[in-house]
Amino acid sequence: xxxxxRCAACRHLRRRCPSDCIFAPYFPANDPHRFACxxxxxxxxxxxxxxxxxxxxxxxxxxxxxCIEAECRVQDPVYGCVRMISLLQQQxxxxxxxxxxxxxxxxxxxxxxxxxxxxxxxx
Amino acid sequence: xxxxxRCAACRHLRRRCPSDCIFAPYFPANDPHRFACxxxxxxxxxxxxxxxxxxxxxxxxxxxxxCIEAECRVQDPVYGCVRMISLLQQQxxxxxxxxxxxxxxxxxxxxxxxxxxxxxxxx
Numbered sequence: 001x002x003x004x005x006r007c008a009a010c011r012h013l014r015r016r017c018p019s020d021c022i023f024a025p026y027f028p029a030n031d032p033h034r035f036a037c038x039x040x041x042x043x044x045x046x047x048x049x050x051x052x053x054x055x056x057x058x059x060x061x062x063x064x065x066x067c068i069e070a071e072c073r074v075q076d077p078v079y080g081c082v083r084m085i086s087l088l089q090q091q092x093x094x095x096x097x098x099x100x101x102x103x104x105x106x107x108x109x110x111x112x113x114x115x116x117x118x119x120x121x122x123x
Numbered sequence: 124x125x126x127x128x129r130c131a132a133c134r135h136l137r138r139r140c141p142s143d144c145i146f147a148p149y150f151p152a153n154d155p156h157r158f159a160c161x162x163x164x165x166x167x168x169x170x171x172x173x174x175x176x177x178x179x180x181x182x183x184x185x186x187x188x189x190c191i192e193a194e195c196r197v198q199d200p201v202y203g204c205v206r207m208i209s210l211l212q213q214q215x216x217x218x219x220x221x222x223x224x225x226x227x228x229x230x231x232x233x234x235x236x237x238x239x240x241x242x243x244x245x246x
Contacts, residue, residue: 043168046166054200058201062202069196069205073173078188080189081204085208085211088211088212092211092218095222102225102226106228112236116236
């Protein structure tokens, strides 16, 4: 493979991109930031091994997930994507609290409507 | 530091645990699995650097988050903790859909109650 068609990983690692490069399908040359993040957080050898250990058909999704995690950790070196998990858990807690309140309101309105209906019948 | 008081990281790496060990405060000897996971996913040198680059007071929380991410990836080598993010996003979507329905129901019940009240006044 010529130098100009090296993948982002091989460019970053300043090496020849072999025809069976484990990174090439998931780290295209036009997105150097993607590989730079995973390299900084996991190192190329760990990422290569993680992909290699998976069946080919699962590698693209694994590479995407690994990139998300690495980008989160580059942006937030303390919490990484665990911060997103905490924020989402908080958001679920809020939505569920509102749902409990809304259901209580429905129960009150429902019984109120029933009372009014009985009252109407009494008149 | 004697061999018996080595931290989980130094035991795993079969090395002497120095008195200023970067791992010791966050990887106690009684939880070897915790270090084994981060070692498998990030490697000890990356984890050491990630902790070293942070102010001391943030390292414990960073070590916990790094462990969560590593344990998720060991359990789920394709999606890691990104699967949890997807599940939580789905859960929020469901809770919010139910909330929209509940609010619509409240609006219907409210206007229905008002009609019944007017109807009662008419009689």
